[in-house]
Amino acid sequence: MLKVGITGGIGSGKSTVTNMLREKCLSIIDADIVAREIFIINPEVLPQIKEEFGYEFFDEEDQLKRKEFGNYIFKNDIRRKKLENIMMPFIISEINHRIKAYEENNCKLCFLDAPTLIENNLHTSMDVTILVWVSSHVQIQRIILRDALDLDAAMDRIRAQMPIDEKKKFADFIIDNSGSVENTKLQLDLIIKELERLNVKK
Secondary structure, eight states: OEEEEEEEOTTSOHHHHHHHHHHTTOEEEEHHHHHHHHHHHOTTHHHHHHHHHOGGGBOTTSOBOHHHHHHHHHTOHHHHHHHHHHHHHHHHHHHHHHHHHHHHTTOSEEEEEOTTTTTTTGGGGOSEEEEEEOOHHHHHHHHHHHHTOOHHHHHHHHHTSOOTTGGGGGOSEEEEOSSOHHHHHHHHHHHHHHHHHHHHHO
């Protein structure tokens, strides 16, 4: 099975590319979805977060107040690292479990959509890495509009990740998502053809 990592900066439009892959009925593991499901798969995570960060980030139904908690976490690198130390081992374990399941089902091509693919060294277990790239100006504007954040909050989230231009050196393919949806789709189609060729050779 050819394992393909997809990453990008926040607001780069990675989800747009992933949705295009879904339309092609390709196998995808979404790390953001895994991160949300971890609370159900591994209920021991929740008490650890409460103990470390307090109960005020949970509502009456014991659900995490995601936006409020996110604003708190991204303001401080130490807090963010503490949260990652709690959650990432569970997330990575579940991702590996899902990859193995696709392999056992004789899947030929599997995509892992992960915003911190490189930061957490997940790219080292991939055969190919695709970077969805946009300029920093476009990135900032998209985050502000999409997430209804002010500039400071948007910048906090950008600074929490490796700079998107820095990620280029780890990428086998780069999709420039600054233009039209049609242009992005054309770039992706060409990459998929190349992946299928690589898969045959593999």
